[in-house]
Amino acid sequence: MSTATKETTTAAAATKETTTAAASPSPFTVAVTADAARPDGTSIHGDLGLQRLSENGISWRVLPSYTDPVPLEDLAGVQAVLSLGHIAFGSRTVDHAPDLRLIARFGAGYETIDLDACTRAGIVVTNTPDAIRRPLAVAGLTLLLALSHKLLAKDRLTRTSDWAQREHYRGAPLVGQTVGIVGFGSVGAELARLLAPIGLKVVGNNRSGRHPEAAALGVELLGLNDLLERSDYVVLCAALTPATEKLIGAAALAKMKSSAYLINIGRGKLVDTDALREALRGGRIAGAGLDVFEPEPLLPDDDLLTFDNVVLSPHSLCWTEDFTQDVSAAAIGSILAVAAGERPANVLNPGVFATEAFAAKQASADL
Incomplete structure (x- = not known):
């Protein structure tokens, strides 16, 4: 045979x-x-x-x-x-x-x-929360680094041989910057551990205002408004509930720094997508990194697909x-x-x- x-x-x-x-x-x-x-x-x-x-x-x-x-x-x-x-x-x-x-x-x-x-x-x-903790935290870190280094724009410049424009896309600072984690739980704690060696400060927000690892990780737990106002990067890890649906809307986005980035690795419905589009169009925030959306998949004519300062992933960034x-x-x-x-x-x-x-x-x- x-x-x-x-x-x-x-x-x-x-x-x-x-x-x-x-x-x-x-x-x-x-x-x-x-x-x-x-x-x-x-x-x-x-x-x-x-x-x-x-x-x-x-x-x-x-x-x-x-x-x-x-x-x-x-x-x-x-x-x-x-x-x-x-x-x-x-x-x-x-x-x-x-x-x-x-x-x-x-x-x-x-x-x-x-x-x-x-x-x-x-x-x-x-x-399976324990099994997903590290992959999801790494997904958040990936989007944060891609945004801070303006990786999407630099990739485009390289592919189009438009190197002369690279001076307009210098990376944002990292050391000493503040990352605010909304929904600070096991994933947020894991992300805080990953961010510490880079020199980033982490603040958090969750429903109870407590977390057993917060103090050891040097994470200050704040109210949502304080977190939004202080953060240079806002990472959404919260579970989707009736109370958190569209948690980040026009009012919340208005509290963020114009130099701040929004990252969503939780659920698409945590964000009012219409309000996010308007904030991006108006330059009210610096950009966004999104692995989740509402609806999914994104429609082909969605404006989110056109922004140079928005990094997108099809709800699969943690799939390793x-x-x-x-x-x-x-x-x-x-x-x-x-x-x-x-x-x-x-x-x-x-x-x-x-x-x-x-x-x-x-x-x-x-x-």
């Missing part, structure tokens, strides 16, 4: 094995949302580690279509959902998914999941091999824990464990 024939035979056998594992009967079945995964389990993020499920006797399948919300018939007989994106799980879905015991969110955000409804329905919801490896390991770990009757890490609705609905689902699983 030739080498090519052997490889083809091996590949076919592997495909058959995967298909059999995914389709075989099992007391615990996982549905993977189709917004970021293909039918064979491969993903735009890379290897999701689904073989760990098969190795533990857990069957899995990718949902047949990217439909939001997920059709109820697709959740029949499904004990866990690996949610790769921002598909909504509200009461209309979870109240009619009697087999569902877990929604494992790939990543940190969970604004599209109704935690109260999941708790009432006896469904555990988890995310280590990001996928760590986030996948955490999400799959949650599934394995629940399948084994154990409590997983990073539970977003811990009150679920005291509900009759959860107890009933656990009892049914033990039969």
Whole structure:
């Protein structure tokens, strides 16, 4: 048998094995949302580690279509959902998914999941904040450095052989400048650690006005208005909630220095995009670095695409091999824990464990 024939035979056998594992009967079945995964389990993020499920006797399948919300018939007989994106799980879905015991969110955000409804329905919801902390902080640092060095404009000058214009694009200062982190939590703390060796001062803002690492990191926690007025770079890391939607609007932008930059690595809806466009057109801030938008993707005629002082990334700046490896390991770990009757890490609705609905689902699983 030739080498090519052997490889083809091996590949076919592997495909058959995967298909059999995914389709075989099992007391615990996982549905993977189709917004970021293909039918064979491969993903735009890379290897999701689904073989760990098969190795533990857990069957899995990718949902047949990217439909939001997920059709109820697709959740029949499904004990866990690996949610790769921002598909909504509200009461209309979870109240009619009697087999569902877990929604494992790939990543940190969970604004599209109704935690109260999941708790009432006896469904555990988890995310992966520890795994995403460093990649997201590095994404913020990347945008900050690109803006401070006017990298986008310099890239254009180089590509168009317009070197004579480079004198107009000197970089902004870094040492001694102030970075204000809005939504100062685990990602903000990690970003502060990365910024310290560069000589940048960090101030923060969060809902509680406290953080266990703030003092050790030399981070002063301020009110939002004070942070905006003092910062040379404003980095948005806040979670999206009704209270934070359009947190940065015209009034907030007006409080920023005209020499300051806005960076958003949180959620697009944290910013009033119309107000941001106006601030950029009027030179009221120096520029922006954006990895998230409202809407996504940006429309082809959006003015944000035309600014030389705006660095853009398609909501993927933190997608690195280590990001996928760590986030996948955490999400799959949650599934394995629940399948084994154990409590997983990073539970977003811990009150679920005291509900009759959860107890009933656990009892049914033990039969």
